[in-house]
Amino acid sequence: MPRRRRHIRWDRILIVAIPLILLILLCSRCGKDEQEPKEPAAETTAAVVQDTTAPAQPAIVEDTFIVVLDPGHGGKDDGSTNRDKTRFEKNDNLNLALATRDALQKYPKVTVLMTREDDSFPSLDERCEFANQANADLFISLHRNAASEGNGVEIWVNSGDENDMDTLLAEYIMELLESKGISRNRGIRKGFRGESSNNDAEGGYYVNRHTNMPSCLVELGFMSSDIDNQNFDNKLIDYSEAIARAVVELGSDNGLYHEPLPN
Numbered sequence: 626m627p628r629r630r631r632h633i634r635w636d637r638i639l640i641v642a643i644p645l646i647l648l649i650l651l652c653s654r655c656g657k658d659e660q661e662p663k664e665p666a667a668e669t670t671a672a673v674v675q676d677t678t679a680p681a682q683p684a685i686v687e688d689t690f691i692v693v694l695d696p697g698h699g700g701k702d703d704g705s706t707n708r709d710k711t712r713f714e715k716n717d718n719l720n721l722a723l724a725t726r727d728a729l730q731k732y733p734k735v736t737v738l739m740t741r742e743d744d745s746f747p748s749l750d751e752r753c754e755f756a757n758q759a760n761a762d763l764f765i766s767l768h769r770n771a772a773s774e775g776n777g778v779e780i781w782v783n784s785g786d787e788n789d790m791d792t793l794l795a796e797y798i799m800e801l802l803e804s805k806g807i808s809r810n811r812g813i814r815k816g817f818r819g820e821s822s823n824n825d826a827e828g829g830y831y832v833n834r835h836t837n838m839p840s841c842l843v844e845l846g847f848m849s850s851d852i853d854n855q856n857f858d859n860k861l862i863d864y865s866e867a868i869a870r871a872v873v874e875l876g877s878d879n880g881l882y883h884e885p886l887p888n
């Protein structure tokens with residue numbers, strides 16, 4: 626018995642095949658759409674877990690003058706000490722920064738951000754990244770010096786930087802600090818102190834080098850100087866008000882801060 630040749634029912638095949646092909650095409654696109662956002666963004670892959678305490682994400686109020694205060698050292702890093710090692714630079718830096726924040730917040734439309742608000746230890750890179758992400762207008766690192774002898778205030782700016790706002794910022798701060806009484810004006814200095822470990826090969830303190838906005842590093846007296854320690858303790862509020870005033874005056878004179886300044 627001859628086998629009956631079966632008709633191939635193309636119509637039925639196509640009825641099934643076409644929606645199937647469409648479905649496969651659609652799913653392959655859906656898969657792409659779902660996967661793309663899951664690829665890690667550059668920012669998250671750059672977040673390296675270290676033995677440090679990164680500053681929290683800054684809370685920024687729109688249309689304000691953004692000032693980052695960076696109390697040097699912290700946590701496991703004491704910074705310098707007084708002669709009998711009972712006093713740590715990290716604590717003085719933090720106290721000065723907290724007082725300066727209070728003084729700055731008396732001016733309207735200023736946002737003050739701190740790289741640390743307690744005895745934590747953000748890395749230098751985290752401090753810079755924090756300020757850069759906040760798109761801050763100014764960055765001021767607060768430190769105290771130490772040496773076998775010497776006293777007075779010096780302010781450091783980046784040596785290789787053509788941005789004169791750094792020097793201007795340092796000059797404003799120095800002038801007003803001096804008006805409150807300091808043991809000696811050691812000047813605005815470029816680069817970094819030779820024996821410092823907080824520098825990199827390009828000739829400036831790391832925080833001055835790696836922040837995108839005008840910046841300076843204030844060394845407010847020597848931990849190793851009794852007269853500087855006395856001044857620091859007696860004039861903490863005066864010094865913090867001087868730094869705050871210098872910051873808003875510089876901002877006002879250079880189009881960064883638009884509120885009228887009280888006399």
Ligand SMILES: [Zn+2]
Binds near residue numbers: 697698704705714768
């Ligand atoms: Zn220091």
